[in-house]
Amino acid sequence: MSNNTTSETKSSNNNTASVTKSYPMNGGDGTYSYMKNSSFQREASIIAKGMIEEVIAKKLDIEKITSASNTFRIADLGCSVGPNTFISMQCVIEAVEQKYIFKGLKSQLPEFQVFFNDIGTNDFNTLFTSLPARRNYFANGVPGSFHGRLFPDSSLHIVHASFALHWLSKVPEEVLDKDSPAWNKGRIYYASASDEVANAYASQFAKDMDNFLNVRAKEIVIGGMMVLVMTATPDGVHRSKTGGGILYDTLGSSLMDMAKVGLVNEAQVDSFNLPVYAASPKEMTELVEKNGNFSIERMQPTDPLLRIDDAIDMQMCTMHIRAAVEEIIRKHFGSEIIDELFDRFYQKAAVYSQMDSSYKKKNLLFLALKRK
Amino acid sequence: MSNNTTSETKSSNNNTASVTKSYPMNGGDGTYSYMKNSSFQREASIIAKGMIEEVIAKKLDIEKITSASNTFRIADLGCSVGPNTFISMQCVIEAVEQKYIFKGLKSQLPEFQVFFNDIGTNDFNTLFTSLPARRNYFANGVPGSFHGRLFPDSSLHIVHASFALHWLSKVPEEVLDKDSPAWNKGRIYYASASDEVANAYASQFAKDMDNFLNVRAKEIVIGGMMVLVMTATPDGVHRSKTGGGILYDTLGSSLMDMAKVGLVNEAQVDSFNLPVYAASPKEMTELVEKNGNFSIERMQPTDPLLRIDDAIDMQMCTMHIRAAVEEIIRKHFGSEIIDELFDRFYQKAAVYSQMDSSYKKKNLLFLALKRK
Numbered sequence: 001m002s003n004n005t006t007s008e009t010k011s012s013n014n015n016t017a018s019v020t021k022s023y024p025m026n027g028g029d030g031t032y033s034y035m036k037n038s039s040f041q042r043e044a045s046i047i048a049k050g051m052i053e054e055v056i057a058k059k060l061d062i063e064k065i066t067s068a069s070n071t072f073r074i075a076d077l078g079c080s081v082g083p084n085t086f087i088s089m090q091c092v093i094e095a096v097e098q099k100y101i102f103k104g105l106k107s108q109l110p111e112f113q114v115f116f117n118d119i120g121t122n123d124f125n126t127l128f129t130s131l132p133a134r135r136n137y138f139a140n141g142v143p144g145s146f147h148g149r150l151f152p153d154s155s156l157h158i159v160h161a162s163f164a165l166h167w168l169s170k171v172p173e174e175v176l177d178k179d180s181p182a183w184n185k186g187r188i189y190y191a192s193a194s195d196e197v198a199n200a201y202a203s204q205f206a207k208d209m210d211n212f213l214n215v216r217a218k219e220i221v222i223g224g225m226m227v228l229v230m231t232a233t234p235d236g237v238h239r240s241k242t243g244g245g246i247l248y249d250t251l252g253s254s255l256m257d258m259a260k261v262g263l264v265n266e267a268q269v270d271s272f273n274l275p276v277y278a279a280s281p282k283e284m285t286e287l288v289e290k291n292g293n294f295s296i297e298r299m300q301p302t303d304p305l306l307r308i309d310d311a312i313d314m315q316m317c318t319m320h321i322r323a324a325v326e327e328i329i330r331k332h333f334g335s336e337i338i339d340e341l342f343d344r345f346y347q348k349a350a351v352y353s354q355m356d357s358s359y360k361k362k363n364l365l366f367l368a369l370k371r372k
Numbered sequence: 373m374s375n376n377t378t379s380e381t382k383s384s385n386n387n388t389a390s391v392t393k394s395y396p397m398n399g400g401d402g403t404y405s406y407m408k409n410s411s412f413q414r415e416a417s418i419i420a421k422g423m424i425e426e427v428i429a430k431k432l433d434i435e436k437i438t439s440a441s442n443t444f445r446i447a448d449l450g451c452s453v454g455p456n457t458f459i460s461m462q463c464v465i466e467a468v469e470q471k472y473i474f475k476g477l478k479s480q481l482p483e484f485q486v487f488f489n490d491i492g493t494n495d496f497n498t499l500f501t502s503l504p505a506r507r508n509y510f511a512n513g514v515p516g517s518f519h520g521r522l523f524p525d526s527s528l529h530i531v532h533a534s535f536a537l538h539w540l541s542k543v544p545e546e547v548l549d550k551d552s553p554a555w556n557k558g559r560i561y562y563a564s565a566s567d568e569v570a571n572a573y574a575s576q577f578a579k580d581m582d583n584f585l586n587v588r589a590k591e592i593v594i595g596g597m598m599v600l601v602m603t604a605t606p607d608g609v610h611r612s613k614t615g616g617g618i619l620y621d622t623l624g625s626s627l628m629d630m631a632k633v634g635l636v637n638e639a640q641v642d643s644f645n646l647p648v649y650a651a652s653p654k655e656m657t658e659l660v661e662k663n664g665n666f667s668i669e670r671m672q673p674t675d676p677l678l679r680i681d682d683a684i685d686m687q688m689c690t691m692h693i694r695a696a697v698e699e700i701i702r703k704h705f706g707s708e709i710i711d712e713l714f715d716r717f718y719q720k721a722a723v724y725s726q727m728d729s730s731y732k733k734k735n736l737l738f739l740a741l742k743r744k
Contacts, residue, residue: 142510143511
């Protein structure tokens with residue numbers, strides 16, 4: 001291995017530390033599984049479908065990127081267990097095939113190799129046993145954090161990541177430090193916290209995104225594309241007025257309510273923070289431009305992320321939040337508080353959802369980047 | 373997708389049928405897990421290590437196979453859950469690195485990408501969470517039967533398979549047919565059965581091996597190599613006198629003993645056959661030569677496969693057999709017979725192992741092939 005490669009691989013291995021701090025979506029196919037509780041994300045995938053088709057049709061230069069090989073490699077980062085990832089990958093493949101056909105290159109259609117990536121503790125067993133029986137691609141699972149290197153140099157043509165990049169590599173250190181002005185006492189998220197806390201989160205996200213763009217720049221061929229679907233804070237909207245902000249704040253205040261009646265320890269709440277950040281389109285533009293490896297081909301705020309129109313939807317929403325964050329909460333607080341916590345969360349969130357619905361707008365950002 | 377590719381991918385998908393008939397090694401890391409009960413296979417990996425190093429040093433033409441890319445791709449077929457597969461992959465990588473260094477190409481050392489393959493119901497979760505933290509390769513899991521296509525055209529440089537190719541794609545149909553002279557009544561294996569039964573097994577193996585060599589020939593670059601470690605029947609030794617033959621026959625007669633006292637149904641035993649075959653070096657030579665896609669670079673019968681020197685080793689041997697075939701037996705006979713069956717197997721096998729040890733010789737075949 002060249003020195004360069006060795007240090008990269010090392011850096012990938014050093015990321016093991018953050019991988020072990022990462023938590024998978026709920027595995028299996030049970031009541032609280034991500035598989036059964038990811039219809040919001042699926043809805044977003046369907047919204048994204050049209051945009052994916054369009055950017056591939058208009059922006060992808062297939063002659064440029066596939067000259068060296070007849071294999072077209074696509075990765076889905078933070079894929080969880082399906083079925084959404086299968087829908088997204090099929091969508092990408094069909095859009096690429098259409099492009100070949102449109103260009104009169106039907107006879108040169110490539111073979112597709114799809115890399116399903118998530119952290120090593122993700123339930124890959126469920127992913128693999130639920131792969132579509134009829135598929136026109138070679139399937140691979142890739143364990144590891146997308147904050148580190150996952151693939152060889154210049155080996156990918158399209159990278160897709162949906163509802164993944166809001167996961168930080170770690171909780172910003174300052175928010176756990178009692179002596180810092182950014183100490184996040186009594187909260188588990190930055191949305192309704194002080195600007196110091198929010199800045200600590202933003203700064204961690206900026207570091208993570210810069211690193212993410214650097215490692216992907218190595219892995220993606222020149223002209224290759226990234227299609228990102230992200231939870232976002234709309235430009236001009238305060239962080240506490242977004243869907244994610246309200247929901248995670250409500251989860252935090254449910255924990256604090258439990259602390260007040262002695263069901264959890266308040267110090268435990270103080271020392272727990274969700275490593276999640278929802279950037280704004282403006283922030284993402286600045287970060288991508290500052291990084292310099294990718295051009296922005298499309299940046300499209302969209303909605304709805306969550307259709308919280310009535311109490312029934314809030315029940316579904318509770319199940320979704322639970323599928324996503326149960327594991328990280330369980331590791332910090334223990335299993336015994338989970339049911340009580342999400343009962344309380346549901347009660348509080350259902351009341352709120354009757355009062356205001358402005359927070360539902362433009363919580364989703366569709367972003368298409370091209371490797372320069 | 374070109375017609376050619378589509379039909380290949382289809383054929384890969386059609387193999388889903390045989391995949392669903394395949395059974396994984398015992399997963400997890402419990403008492404009866406493959407992870408804890410694969411030291412025989414590990415011992416064989418250690419024996420194979422020297423031979424792998426030698427064939428890579430002497431036979432692999434690295435300039436020829438890696439000109440188009442700086443990624444060196446290695447697959448381990450039928451990898452199970454580790455740790456043996458990690459040892460084998462490290463061995464292959466080190467041998468390739470040594471070759472580069474020896475050739476004065478240290479500055480051109482490639483990045484390594486390793487593909488861990490096994491059927492989709494294999495415990496990939498355990499495999500992924502036990503990956504070596506310090507590794508100098510990008511790790512991938514590939515779910516699917518090695519009897520079908522798994523990788524894009526010309527995408528692999530070295531394929532390794534240890535204790536995998538003895539698994540047939542299916543039980544030969546004739547041995548389940550009451551009207552056939554090859555009906556295997558009262559047995560679960562061909563070793564001590566009639567020649568008709570043995571021929572049916574041999575014929576299925578020949579078909580599977582020809583297909584295996586054809587699909588791998590598509591996936592491996594010209595000049596790329598396959599390193600196979602197989603359970604084998606030594607040339608000139610009757611099939612009933614090999615380690616595997618004796619052990620599986622003993623398992624079958626343990627089942628028949630249970631049938632006699634009503635613990636299982638005799639018809640159930642008649643309808644169960646292990647889809648496993650141990651070819652001889654002579655057979656393998658003929659099959660590879662007839663197929664024509666690969667040259668034989670080395671064919672080395674070796675031993676010991678099983679070091680069954682005393683009762684303690686037979687206990688270990690029982691655990692090993694159990695880790696390998698428990699799942700397929702469970703699916704046919706149900707969970708409740710498992711403990712009793714392996715208790716009986718252990719008693720019978722322990723007595724036999726005191727009587728004779730000639731069957732321990734040359735039960736292992738090391739084979740290195742090069743893609744023409």
